Amino acid sequence: MGESTRKQILNAVGIRKTYPGVIALDNVDFDLFEGETHCLVGKNGAGKSTLIEIISGSVKCDGGKLEIFGNEYEHLTPLVSMSLGIQTVHQTNQLIEGMTVAENIFIGDLKTNRANFFSMNDCVKSAMEIFDFIDINLDPKRLVSKLSPVEKKILCIARVFAKKVKILILDEPTASLDKEVEDKLFKVIRNIKAKNVGIIYISHNLGEIFTIGDRVTVFKDGKKIITRLLKETDEKAIINDMIGGKTQKFLRESRIIDNEKLEIRNYSRKGFVNNVSFEVKKGEIFGIGGLVGSGRTELARLIFGVDKKDTGELIYKGKNISPKTPVDAIEKGIGMLTENRRKDGLMVEAPIFTNISLVKLIKTKGAFLKLAKEQKEAEHIAGQLNIATPSIKQIIKNLSGGNQQKVVFAKWILANADILILDEPTIGIEVGS
Numbered sequence: 001m002g003e004s005t006r007k008q009i010l011n012a013v014g015i016r017k018t019y020p021g022v023i024a025l026d027n028v029d030f031d032l033f034e035g036e037t038h039c040l041v042g043k044n045g046a047g048k049s050t051l052i053e054i055i056s057g058s059v060k061c062d063g064g065k066l067e068i069f070g071n072e073y074e075h076l077t078p079l080v081s082m083s084l085g086i087q088t089v090h091q092t093n094q095l096i097e098g099m100t101v102a103e104n105i106f107i108g109d110l111k112t113n114r115a116n117f118f119s120m121n122d123c124v125k126s127a128m129e130i131f132d133f134i135d136i137n138l139d140p141k142r143l144v145s146k147l148s149p150v151e152k153k154i155l156c157i158a159r160v161f162a163k164k165v166k167i168l169i170l171d172e173p174t175a176s177l178d179k180e181v182e183d184k185l186f187k188v189i190r191n192i193k194a195k196n197v198g199i200i201y202i203s204h205n206l207g208e209i210f211t212i213g214d215r216v217t218v219f220k221d222g223k224k225i226i227t228r229l230l231k232e233t234d235e236k237a238i239i240n241d242m243i244g245g246k247t248q249k250f251l252r253e254s255r256i257i258d259n260e261k262l263e264i265r266n267y268s269r270k271g272f273v274n275n276v277s278f279e280v281k282k283g284e285i286f287g288i289g290g291l292v293g294s295g296r297t298e299l300a301r302l303i304f305g306v307d308k309k310d311t312g313e314l315i316y317k318g319k320n321i322s323p324k325t326p327v328d329a330i331e332k333g334i335g336m337l338t339e340n341r342r343k344d345g346l347m348v349e350a351p352i353f354t355n356i357s358l359v360k361l362i363k364t365k366g367a368f369l370k371l372a373k374e375q376k377e378a379e380h381i382a383g384q385l386n387i388a389t390p391s392i393k394q395i396i397k398n399l400s401g402g403n404q405q406k407v408v409f410a411k412w413i414l415a416n417a418d419i420l421i422l423d424e425p426t427i428g429i430e431v432g433s
């Protein structure tokens with residue numbers, strides 16, 4: 001079907017949203033046709049999440065209007081938005097691991113039988129209907145904890161079909177999936193498109209938007225820059241729209257020092273990590289690969305002292321310095337950036353500055369910090385990492401997702417760790433940074 005014959009189902013016109021010191025959305029337009037995938041891209045803090053929150057009714061805009069299926073709305077509430085068939089799948093899977101697939105679909109409005117009792121059979125039957133509808137193969141009786149990462153993501157998408165779905169918003173659906181399994185997810189997205197659902201697809205992975213998208217809109221600093229047909233453009237043009245031609249080639253300087261090295265010897269934890277050893281020289285970046293679930297995060301947590309190891313020694317400059325706890329690790333000059341920034345990495349109610357300085361505070365064992373100097377250093381690092389914020393006094397939870405991740409990075413840089421463990425550091429980070 002050509003563009004012209006398709007029905008426009010959403011038209012956002014002149015949307016404005018301001019936060020103290022930040023224009024999150026500056027008069028942006030965005031539209032969606034039935035049966036298309038419209039990708040939304042842009043640097044961290046560009047306003048992508050703010051727009052989808054306005055469309056899903058959880059944030060109120062300051063100006064502009066939303067036309068949905070021909071009706072005009074100044075504001076939506078989550079309930080109105082959902083009743084119009086607008087459903088969002090968030091980046092983090094909100095699943096209950098100890099329950100079955102079917103139960104996870106109907107949590108919230110658990111299927112009841114006539115006597116108002118929860119009926120497992122009904123649940124399973126309804127789940128099968130959904131899976132048939134979008135043509136996927138999942139056993140409703142399986143425990144969620146037994147699913148692979150891509151199956152969990154597919155379940156998160158499938159379960160919104162327990163409600164009416166006309167507009168599906170996917171926020172970085174591939175962010176914690178392996179490249180090889182993305183095809184499975186894309187197949188599901190194509191099936192959903194074939195049901196005439198319009199899909200808004202947010203991603204920092206420009207490669208994949210060419211695989212899955214029909215159109216792309218680029219936001220920059222709260223403004224809409226352009227909307228393009230993906231079949232008529234290329235990655236270079238989009239990067240140019242996003243960051244304005246200022247791509248820098250990253251030159252890797254190698255200054256490996258042979259005689260100062262770190263040795264990981266025989267790390268084990270039953271059921272997770274089995275006798276892992278390797279060496280890293282000073283100045284070297286050592287990559288640990290493997291599929292999601294293969295034990296990479298578990299190994300990092302053992303080394304940093306988060307979990308208790310059964311065996312293992314960390315030898316640095318000839319001494320055994322195996323940390324017993326994360327605080328012990330930090331005092332010994334080891335840092336770790338985790339893949340789960342909200343849970344492990346940040347105090348979300350505290351300002352950027354406090355978060356950046358925290359590790360250094362632990363490292364110096366609470367000795368007084370020279371505040372003015374600290375603040376200047378923190379500002380410098382925030383600037384180097386392009387953290388988009390009016391001030392480093394901003395509270396973390398007010399930052400965009402990618403900018404929160406940059407703060408985690410900044411605190412380890414300021415702490416000057418000798419050994420830095422990075423677990424998926426680029427999830428949600430813009431190209432360029």
Ligand SMILES: Nc1ncnc2c1ncn2[C@@H]1O[C@H](COP(=O)(O)OP(=O)(O)OP(=O)(O)O)[C@@H](O)[C@H]1O
Nearest residue numbers: 019024044045046047048049050398399400401402
């Ligand atoms: N509750 C809030 N209070 C203050 N500022 C906010 C709030 N929510 C968002 N912002 C600001 O609005 C701007 C847009 O943020 P938004 O989350 O929409 O960006 P994004 O494009 O989704 O970025 P990312 O790729 O990092 O997720 C940012 O500068 C952000 O700091």
Ligand SMILES: [Mg+2]
Nearest residue numbers: 048049400401
């Ligand atoms: Mg976002």
